[in-house]
Amino acid sequence: MLSLSFLLFPSSLLLPTTLAFYGSAPLLVFGNDQSIAFQNTASNMAASSVTDAELMYPKISDLGCDWDAAVVVHVDNLHNSRLSDHSVPRDAHVYIPYLTRSNKRSLDSAVEDWAATCSAKIVDALDQIDGKSLVKLDLEEGSYVPHISSLPPSSVLLITGTHTSHKRQRGPERPFPSITSHISAQKSATTIPTSRPKHNSTIPAGGPLFDRVQILTTPIITSLLISFGIFIPLAAFGVSALAGIQVPPRMLEIGKGMIVGKERKDQ
Known part of the structure; x- marks a missing residue:
């Protein structure tokens, strides 16, 4: 460093x-x-x-x-x-x-x-x-x-x-819209029927299903990365830790004695 x-x-x-x-x-x-x-x-x-x-x-x-x-x-x-x-x-x-x-x-x-x-x-x-x-x-x-x-x-x-800076040519500047024109634009926008397609305009409408439906979105990719990067390693570590736990011999003898006593009682 x-x-x-x-x-x-x-x-x-x-x-x-x-x-x-x-x-x-x-x-x-x-x-x-x-x-x-x-x-x-x-x-x-x-x-x-x-x-x-x-x-x-x-x-x-x-x-x-x-x-x-x-x-x-x-x-x-x-x-x-x-x-x-x-x-x-x-x-x-x-x-x-x-x-x-x-x-x-x-x-x-x-x-x-x-x-x-x-x-x-x-x-x-x-x-x-x-x-x-x-x-x-x-x-x-x-x-x-x-x-x-x-x-x-x-x-x-x-x-x-x-030094000439290569800037994008802009068109003539327009004056700022007035308040009345802004209100009229909002009213006209509310009267327009909302019949826009919900799919992305760059995706063909008549194509196959996987072309028309975007499966791997950003939230899905993020959740997959979190799952494979954090949760799955933690789960694997927990399983390996549990598998490594050994029962003491004293507990095994007590368990065997209880099973034998129960069998004798049943007889």
């Missing part, structure tokens, strides 16, 4: 850390500009390996406007552990492994503000770069991510992503 607790203790310590990084996305910035201003801005942005996205997105404009092309790549469900799957190197000027609470809408808003600050036009493809342009690439999970070497000489490449 002590060894099991010793093994589970490190796991309990790592669980909050794992949950904290779940749903996070990395942020990497590559640049051809090796100016001191760009390097200082990059070092200030990458001050911590875990950063809130709502605090990091407004700092994108701090990268400045000394570029001819800026490419912002967004990859669905991009995680720090999956960078090698996209052939993304980690030797970036800005490398934040865990960007928490990443949001696509906030990212787009920050990128649009950056383009407006630098008077750059926003395009959707690399072949549309003409003059000072900011390219927004929305890639699916597993897609190819461009490299900084494939961009024009004075370029900035920003790579990040967001």
Whole structure:
């Protein structure tokens, strides 16, 4: 028991850390500009390996406007552990492994503000770069991510992503029913004839008897398990205990004497 607790203790310590990084996305910035201003801005942005996205997105404009092309790549469900799957190197000027609470809408808003600050036009493809342009690439999970070497000489490449939770699509929300509609629904339910079949709808009605009647239900299975697991072993133990009881020899002699005396009396 002590060894099991010793093994589970490190796991309990790592669980909050794992949950904290779940749903996070990395942020990497590559640049051809090796100016001191760009390097200082990059070092200030990458001050911590875990950063809130709502605090990091407004700092994108701090990268400045000394570029001819800026490419912002967004990859669905991009995680720090999956960078090698996209052939993304980690030797970036800005490398934040865990960007928490990443949001696509906030990212787009920050990128649009950056383009407006630098008077750059926003395009959707690399072949549309003409003059000072900011390219927004929305890639699916597993897609190819461009490299900084494939961009024009004075370029900035920003790579990040967001975690999309696969939830079941729900229909339009309906308003809560009023009290009058609830009462009318109860009245209509009482007028409906109760002619529902009592058997399970998944069981064929015209099949054999054992298909139409569910014999092994949960209560029956539970009672059988209790009987075979508790009562029958107790009964067997009681029978074996009774069989092991031996009558003392003195009691046997008394019994034999009473039988002989009775026979003599009858004669």
